[in-house]
Amino acid sequence: MSATELAAGAPHPPRGQAVPDAVLYLDGVSVVFDGFRALNNLSLIVEAGELRAIIGPNGAGKTTMMDVITGKTRPTAGVVRFHDHDLTRLDEATIANLGIGRKFQKPTMFDALTVFENLELALKAPRGPFSCLRWVLDRTSRQKIESTMAEVGLTARAHDRAGVLSHGQRQWLEIGMLLMQDPELLLVDEPVAGMTDQETEHTAALLVRIAGARSVVVVEHDLEFVRALGSKVTVLCEGSMLSEGSIDHVQNDPRVIEVYLGR
Numbered sequence: 001m002s003a004t005e006l007a008a009g010a011p012h013p014p015r016g017q018a019v020p021d022a023v024l025y026l027d028g029v030s031v032v033f034d035g036f037r038a039l040n041n042l043s044l045i046v047e048a049g050e051l052r053a054i055i056g057p058n059g060a061g062k063t064t065m066m067d068v069i070t071g072k073t074r075p076t077a078g079v080v081r082f083h084d085h086d087l088t089r090l091d092e093a094t095i096a097n098l099g100i101g102r103k104f105q106k107p108t109m110f111d112a113l114t115v116f117e118n119l120e121l122a123l124k125a126p127r128g129p130f131s132c133l134r135w136v137l138d139r140t141s142r143q144k145i146e147s148t149m150a151e152v153g154l155t156a157r158a159h160d161r162a163g164v165l166s167h168g169q170r171q172w173l174e175i176g177m178l179l180m181q182d183p184e185l186l187l188v189d190e191p192v193a194g195m196t197d198q199e200t201e202h203t204a205a206l207l208v209r210i211a212g213a214r215s216v217v218v219v220e221h222d223l224e225f226v227r228a229l230g231s232k233v234t235v236l237c238e239g240s241m242l243s244e245g246s247i248d249h250v251q252n253d254p255r256v257i258e259v260y261l262g263r
């Protein structure tokens with residue numbers, strides 16, 4: 001049973017059984033806080049190289065879902081797998097080291113350091129027997145920093161301090177810092193809140209560009225931005241998946257219109 005077949009609606013395999021091409025696999029996940037179900041039997045599959053948008057009204061469970069994937073919150077029930085790793089048994093640091101990066105709304109960088117220096121700090125420290133080959137590693141690191149700056153559109157700001165960047169540029173730098181860690185799955189929380197229209201467009205193009213080489217899950221309220229992503233959209237409501245498909249499909253789904261878009 002492949003992730004594509006499951007995503008098309010085929011029945012899920014028995015709990016705990018790996019799905020070959022799924023990077024992220026949630027099945028029957030519930031989170032109960034003091035009797036309140038923040039997640040209610042949620043199932044979700046993200047494939048390799050997929051860009052997925054998650055939308056839903058306030059309190060739908062979007063943040064709780066991200067918290068479950070990153071190990072911040074333990075599910076009360078259900079399966080959460082990253083490839084064949086059972087994430088419900090791992091702590092946050094171990095999950096991050098497996099290759100799951102998370103970008104929160106508020107950027108966390110050093111304002112007094114330049115764009116280049118912030119990316120350099122975010123680079124994984126060289127490990128192993130070749131770490132003495134400083135020159136080779138330095139050249140490789142420099143190339144990686146330069147390609148990441150190009151990827152997020154900050155090459156022209158390389159030697160400017162992070163503190164003088166615009167709000168949008170700070171968000172892109174933070175995404176670049178996460179990319180330096182080579183995540184296989186990137187979780188992005190409301191990336192365009194407070195951005196100008198032009199910054200929002202740039203961010204959509206950036207996320208489309210970086211998905212493909214890794215999977216990207218974006219939680220966002222801005223539906224025009226979600227449309228620009230051109231990706232599959234999952235609508236959460238009251239902790240469950242309400243609808244899934246293209247932005248046109250979910251925007252025309254009467255259940256979505258009733259509980260979310262029609263408000």
Ligand SMILES: Nc1ncnc2c1ncn2[C@@H]1O[C@H](COP(=O)(O)OP(=O)(O)OP(=O)(O)O)[C@@H](O)[C@H]1O
Binds near residue numbers: 033062
């Ligand atoms: N630690 C907690 N203890 C109790 N209730 C919580 C806790 N965390 C979240 N909740 C509740 O769970 C529900 C889902 O919250 P969550 O933050 O996941 O929703 P969301 O979709 O991210 O909402 P928003 O769009 O407003 O950020 C909310 O009703 C929230 O009040």
